[in-house]
Amino acid sequence: MVVRFALPKGSLWKGTQRLLEEAGYEVKGAERSYRPSISDPEIQLKILRPQEIPMLVEKGSYDLGITGLDWIKETGADVEVLLNLGYGKVRLVLAVPTWMSDVSSVGDLIESFHRDGRTLRISTEYVNTASRYIMSSPAYRKLYGSSEPLVITPWWRRGENDRVVLFLSFGATEAKPPEDADAIVDVVETGETLRRNNLREVETVLESTAVLIANRRSLRNESKREKILDVLAMLMGVVEARGRLHIFVNVREENLQELLRILPALKGPTVSKLSREGWYAVNTVVEKEDFIKLLPELRRLAQGLVVHVPRQIMPLEEVSKRVRVDESS
């Protein structure tokens, strides 16, 4: 049974490559071929643009895919989202030139252009999302009712309200205003690109990260599902491990109980004797964020602390639960 797995090129590629590597998969040839090889013979890879992946997974060209949540929403693809992968965090925002200082919502923007009798031009790579977002604004509904904004692309036009016009952008959307657009709906990571182009965020339209998605029919196929859950377990192990450390610490017998009290509960730390009388070794997994907070107490109670970075931490019951959910769907 072979699982076909679509991976995203572009800004999500680097994070995806690292995720697979850390999960123990070896991916080869991705820099020169769209069909890199992978060390697991039951997986077949293909690299595609993230825009294309939701549709192709829905249609069954692939059983599994990694893409951005933004493109799942934009394309409206009917796929199962299995796991939030944590990287590729972006927000889709409405932004306007900095000199429009009085615009603080999409409603302000629409009303201001309406008042001046000017056509509001918005450039975006996400015309569906942007159109829905605009139409759901009370200001828009009050002024224009349920008529869709005019959407203009090189190949087609849609909608009837030419007082608000969406232009499909092919990238570098941030460089469109002021000549080619009055506002944009675009993804931002740090906001630096907006600033460099003298733009200012007005509202967040959507938040997105990279996600693992699956074709629904594939999940209903018994043997495919098993393989998909293997992949899910491996990737989930990496995602869980990212925020944690595996620490080994030496402690005197009289401090042992106090140390165990302050260490995170979970299933409880492992305790072994040191060869030296009256000393114990304790090892446990802690959150990176807790670790720094525990440091003062550790200094008081313990001696000799060794910190490891684990490859994967798998919450095994959690994987099983997702399995059952999927079976019922």
Add this chain to the structure above:
Amino acid sequence: MVVRFALPKGSLWKGTQRLLEEAGYEVKGAERSYRPSISDPEIQLKILRPQEIPMLVEKGSYDLGITGLDWIKETGADVEVLLNLGYGKVRLVLAVPTWMSDVSSVGDLIESFHRDGRTLRISTEYVNTASRYIMSSPAYRKLYGSSEPLVITPWWRRGENDRVVLFLSFGATEAKPPEDADAIVDVVETGETLRRNNLREVETVLESTAVLIANRRSLRNESKREKILDVLAMLMGVVEARGRLHIFVNVREENLQELLRILPALKGPTVSKLSREGWYAVNTVVEKEDFIKLLPELRRLAQGLVVHVPRQIMPLEEVSKRVRVDESS
């Protein structure tokens, strides 16, 4: 009076940059900004994707633009084409996997899939051009009449005939078959990319080069037109110079007339005396291609040949003629 000029990023950029430089314009900052500066203060530049330029010039965002003929056709934009710039030569072709050895036309392809009861999937960045091309095939019309093929993109679907389906591609179209498409309609330069992907050209859909285009209204504006014609003269000078050489040759008096007979006519070469008695210097402009053909005769008649590469050769009347044509339009 400032002329707004849209330049294409991507595969046409390098040729465009070189053209402007050779015309004597200094363009700065193009690697870090979409609004590079240019040494002529009456020109304002913007770098855009070639897909976007035809529409934006038609709509008047720009007075002038450089883009590919393919995108003018695909977008159906209503603009004036002023000059074929010579570079960016590509053909848009229909290509199929090499193992489809019996397919030698678009008709064969359509019929073969129809016969087998299989859906024909075609991936392309040019869905309009491809759709028109397919619908104009007699085989298609016979089998499916005037119903448009189904066009599928991340954002919309069009057409009703789902026996022939066009998928909008986002690049790397050549890597789509066989999983994601049965055939492609894509640009080829040398054909090498097709070969590397085990694809074979079946038919040429369209031929394209970079062209200089203008907004029709801008050409009717007196002062804009004058500036546009300055730019046209400068660029045309470079295009004309590309195929030519300026040669300086020494010749004995007895060979002078014969030499002048074989040199290209035009307005006639310049003749000066050498300081040495009985010798003449002749300088003239020749086509690169003629030059190599003239070489045997030059060897017989002349001595000492100096070859220069001019920056520009301006056929001044020609520019004026285009002016008149444009005024009447």
Add this chain to the structure above:
Amino acid sequence: MVVRFALPKGSLWKGTQRLLEEAGYEVKGAERSYRPSISDPEIQLKILRPQEIPMLVEKGSYDLGITGLDWIKETGADVEVLLNLGYGKVRLVLAVPTWMSDVSSVGDLIESFHRDGRTLRISTEYVNTASRYIMSSPAYRKLYGSSEPLVITPWWRRGENDRVVLFLSFGATEAKPPEDADAIVDVVETGETLRRNNLREVETVLESTAVLIANRRSLRNESKREKILDVLAMLMGVVEARGRLHIFVNVREENLQELLRILPALKGPTVSKLSREGWYAVNTVVEKEDFIKLLPELRRLAQGLVVHVPRQIMPLEEVSKRVRVDESS
């Protein structure tokens, strides 16, 4: 006592560098010098072409070397092979242009050219191996007996049978046909290079990987051998670790025995108590390949699984055994 160690440049370099690093050696200056330094003062490095290393180790210029098995075979060097290093996997194959569809063995190839009265030209970097390979073909022996094919290099010619001619290639062998050769004998990794050059594998001539080799006399020298075995232990530790994981798993007392039954035998896993009553921690080393197969059982029996990637796993007895074998040689 200093051990002289020859390392291969070219395609084996990257794998070699990584191996040494993972074994804990720091190698510095390899990008600018053929004599990089190494953190162990008893080792002296030299970087050479893999072709040259077998001979130089045989001759005693070096005590140890890393090279490809292919060059040991090609050169016929008399050296001790201590360890298969796992990386640098290539096959030496006979390949022909794809249009020679009826050639499915070296015999077919030889007979087909013989039948047509044409000289068969083969380009290769491995003329000895290729010559032996051709001469051992029944078809060749039947047609030409024991006469060696003509071998042509820039410096010398060998053999008398000019109906089959071997040309020594200096790289890019895959680009030789059709003008410069009718077939090639060349190394392939993924086969992609062949495909891109429209070539097709016919037969495998040889399989090769990177290997650690030693000079036979150095192994008989008591103190050199001890140092060589230290190096062997360090490198073997990395090679063994590559396919394995060190896992830490929490398990309830009632599942402990069943879990221990399914975990790989070896010397048995380590078992410690958790601080929480009724729970145990088990840690053990497993094969990467087994791990994925164990996952379903682990999910059933255990909770909380931490996966580590060890730097080295040394099967200490194994190293000693190789020592004894070497002493007897």
Add this chain to the structure above:
Amino acid sequence: MVVRFALPKGSLWKGTQRLLEEAGYEVKGAERSYRPSISDPEIQLKILRPQEIPMLVEKGSYDLGITGLDWIKETGADVEVLLNLGYGKVRLVLAVPTWMSDVSSVGDLIESFHRDGRTLRISTEYVNTASRYIMSSPAYRKLYGSSEPLVITPWWRRGENDRVVLFLSFGATEAKPPEDADAIVDVVETGETLRRNNLREVETVLESTAVLIANRRSLRNESKREKILDVLAMLMGVVEARGRLHIFVNVREENLQELLRILPALKGPTVSKLSREGWYAVNTVVEKEDFIKLLPELRRLAQGLVVHVPRQIMPLEEVSKRVRVDESS
């Protein structure tokens, strides 16, 4: 007689390298050595930081140097400036954070900090120039008299007025405010760097370009001076050629006089007969800027225009004049 010539590394290097190449000198090895070779055996090159060059030319380590006018002023070096080389144009400016909207002169800045009882910290690579500039401000003199601002460097402290403190910067001066400085004195080219760092120009302190300088004693040495003037002629030829074109134009006899009237005067264009009766060829040198203005007239009067870019244009008398000036110095 060998002339020792110091060239600047850093931002002036690229322009310097291009200048020498266009003057016909071949410079080799500059990317790997501080002593590149040059095709003229009577010149010896050394690459140094522009800061170091004025002092070393003054002290006689070098006969000739290229550096920025800014560093000549900063160091107060006693050298002869022979030629403005045109490239490396920068201005040294006083800049403050954009939010200091009420500061429009150095006086405002000094007074504003004085009023608030705060120490004014200024970061700069040009502590002498900045100190002189500040001390010459009437506001400073009124408040602090002739006491020098405190100058702090890694190596020394100077001045007594610690209400205004200058910190010597080692680059990235624009990133010093607000933590490390309240204002800066730094070079600007386009102003983009200031904008990106939210800084605003207040006043220009100094304007600078690359210049050719000579040691005064070397100019009084007869044979050194002759060689220096050769170098000066070659470099001046390039500088003069940069803004000009050499045009060849065909004209009918009846238009010849009118054409000659409008062409730039100088020594007058060269006129030759074409081989065709009644036509003349005219060639002359024009300013690039005039050329575009002449175009409409040229279109009316002439046909067939060829444009060349010359390597050098040497105003030979001009060089001689500089010689005489230098002899008297």
Add this chain to the structure above:
Amino acid sequence: MVVRFALPKGSLWKGTQRLLEEAGYEVKGAERSYRPSISDPEIQLKILRPQEIPMLVEKGSYDLGITGLDWIKETGADVEVLLNLGYGKVRLVLAVPTWMSDVSSVGDLIESFHRDGRTLRISTEYVNTASRYIMSSPAYRKLYGSSEPLVITPWWRRGENDRVVLFLSFGATEAKPPEDADAIVDVVETGETLRRNNLREVETVLESTAVLIANRRSLRNESKREKILDVLAMLMGVVEARGRLHIFVNVREENLQELLRILPALKGPTVSKLSREGWYAVNTVVEKEDFIKLLPELRRLAQGLVVHVPRQIMPLEEVSKRVRVDESS
């Protein structure tokens, strides 16, 4: 409470970046901004030249800094040195051209130039250190008493003895002799740069590494000190871990005591039972250097050795001790 932390650009940057990463801090944006972000919200970073850091930490612009010991000495800054970071090891040496074969001390050099009546020119980035070093030489004191050597920089001149002159260098000091200097005082790492420039070390002036420094007032502030000690613990953990390995080894009961005897003492190794009767697992931390020496014994006594590379090893008491020392200062 936010701690302001100054990091060094240039040759110390790479080591600094790696140190922070290995300590678990994520630093982002350092390649494009002088103010990179860091995953700990209580730390604020700024990147500066190492020369500038001692003064700015002394003056309180920053609470913490990383710089080289050499610049602390050169600037005489009054800061607390908290930790030797191990990387950035360089020596500041006096070097002369190789042909000065009779110079074997700074005294020889001074005397030799004095004897010949020649001015001794020394180029260096460290004029204060070099000046102190020269003035403390008995030969100098005998010849010139307490008069300081002349120091020449772009900005000032100091000292009266122009028989020995120090030129401030801006880098590439090794390329200054012979034209611009007779000797240099410069940092060396491997000595390779000196050799390539035909220079030879005469004496070591100073040894330097990267160090963590703190502002003295910040250490007296209770809450700042706590945060500074957290940073110190994290960085010290990495520095301590660098030379060590965490090993897990299986041993038979009869060999256990002997094995424990030879393993490094510390707090003693951790001992657990294997699930297999009569076997024990021992894990402990060893020095990398000891490990290779232990190998023969380990082979005799043990089986199955797993080697891990820990991220951090924190000697917790050691951190506390530095705290107390700091409180008293």
Add this chain to the structure above:
Amino acid sequence: MVVRFALPKGSLWKGTQRLLEEAGYEVKGAERSYRPSISDPEIQLKILRPQEIPMLVEKGSYDLGITGLDWIKETGADVEVLLNLGYGKVRLVLAVPTWMSDVSSVGDLIESFHRDGRTLRISTEYVNTASRYIMSSPAYRKLYGSSEPLVITPWWRRGENDRVVLFLSFGATEAKPPEDADAIVDVVETGETLRRNNLREVETVLESTAVLIANRRSLRNESKREKILDVLAMLMGVVEARGRLHIFVNVREENLQELLRILPALKGPTVSKLSREGWYAVNTVVEKEDFIKLLPELRRLAQGLVVHVPRQIMPLEEVSKRVRVDESS
């Protein structure tokens, strides 16, 4: 008629590429294909290692080739050398470690090793040339007569005198001594590589440059020869132009004759009238080296000097002469 033309990859590639471009040929795709396209449809290119080219041209795989003279000599290929191309200047030298201070000829080297009873090992890429060179030394002949030195390669051995042994090197020959060789025969460009490896030139074995070669049969084929001579004329034009300038100078009538006297003779300069009375324009071709020497006289006699760099200067009779020579061969 198509001419097949082999071009060298490696160190000669850059110079070859520039030569073809300056001759007006456009070569495309050389960075990704071994069969780049060229703008002349009657030429077919192939890129090969320079070692392979002489043999393949001799054998008729190619009509024309560019390679180094060194490889023509080493391979003994029977080809026609048409033109010295000027670039790729290297010398093949015998070099020894610097500490062999008493070796000043190949004879010294041979005798010194003979005297000590040691085998002399020489590493080289040019075993034939080196073997002939050694055997022609009187010292060798006296000691060993006509027995050939032993030549050792990975694939074969030749010669009987194992007191002098030649090892075939695969590059980085300079890094072979002292472990792998006592001396080398290798190409040097600047000598820098030898110096960095502590080697010293003893004797020059051979001087080499890039050359244009032709297959002898192709030259006897009438139509091939014509095309080959076209290529020869184009390349020769570039080679001739490299050392020259085309100057245009204005001169007063009274100075005209004196100016003509000092200008290089050839066929004599071209003289035209300026439009201004009493002034003449002179244009002529001069050697770059003469130009700088003429400068003082030009300054005295002339005004306004324009310098052009011509693309090609073809001495037309010279090409014809080479034709006749070739016909007789």
